[in-house]
Amino acid sequence: MCGLAVDIDGTITEKRGQGSFRLSLEAVEALRLLEDAGIRVMLVTGNSVMVTAGVARYIGVSGPHVAENGCLVYRRGTITHACHHTARAAARALEEEMSGILQPSWQNRCRLHDYAFTIRRGDPKDVLREAKMVLTERGLPAKLSHSGYALHVRPPEASKGLGLSIALRLAGLDPGCVIAVGDSAVDLEMRDAGVLLAAVGNADQQLLEGADIVLPGESGKSIAVLAKAILGR
Numbered sequence: 001m002c003g004l005a006v007d008i009d010g011t012i013t014e015k016r017g018q019g020s021f022r023l024s025l026e027a028v029e030a031l032r033l034l035e036d037a038g039i040r041v042m043l044v045t046g047n048s049v050m051v052t053a054g055v056a057r058y059i060g061v062s063g064p065h066v067a068e069n070g071c072l073v074y075r076r077g078t079i080t081h082a083c084h085h086t087a088r089a090a091a092r093a094l095e096e097e098m099s100g101i102l103q104p105s106w107q108n109r110c111r112l113h114d115y116a117f118t119i120r121r122g123d124p125k126d127v128l129r130e131a132k133m134v135l136t137e138r139g140l141p142a143k144l145s146h147s148g149y150a151l152h153v154r155p156p157e158a159s160k161g162l163g164l165s166i167a168l169r170l171a172g173l174d175p176g177c178v179i180a181v182g183d184s185a186v187d188l189e190m191r192d193a194g195v196l197l198a199a200v201g202n203a204d205q206q207l208l209e210g211a212d213i214v215l216p217g218e219s220g221k222s223i224a225v226l227a228k229a230i231l232g233r
């Protein structure tokens, strides 16, 4: 075991779901113990690069880290662009056509490729369908996903797997000795980097069914359980 890639929201927080942003102190402690034992901890998230780099700094995890759902890789102050397109025009179209339903994320001001919206009302599946129709009508190619926290509009090439592959290459880590952990269907993409994929116990159904292993416990507690098993404590 040489590296652990973890999603942020729903994975190292106390709980998962819109509005659950409190970091799990158990998870933070577990990630620090792993780092101290020489295991590289990488954040792989839909958040903007500024938020990702800030969270990483104060948790104390060395990275490289992946932001904007795979589009940006942050390593020691340097940013690598994994995506070559931006979903900015698609995000603007959604703002115009779905303002009653979608609330743009405050982080959109510092995003470059992937844009996020919280859903004000309605079932995320219906909202995704409507957003897809808006983009098709406008002829804007973009990928849409929902993290359990926000709807993301992404360039077609965006993938957490692509971002994680770049992060592993920058760190000189063999994917075969890396475990990735997430809480939602978007995190399935991380397996494309060749890592073992784990789901926290309260992950969404798609990830619970698609992951290689399901961890006991919920969100941050699952991370603490995994760290104990890795460190043999």
Ligand SMILES: O=C(O)COP(=O)(O)O
Pocket (backbone or CB within 6 Å): 007, 008, 009, 010, 044, 045, 046, 047, 116, 147, 149, 150, 151
């Ligand atoms: O940005 C979000 O919507 C959620 O971010 P995550 O990828 O860390 O779960």
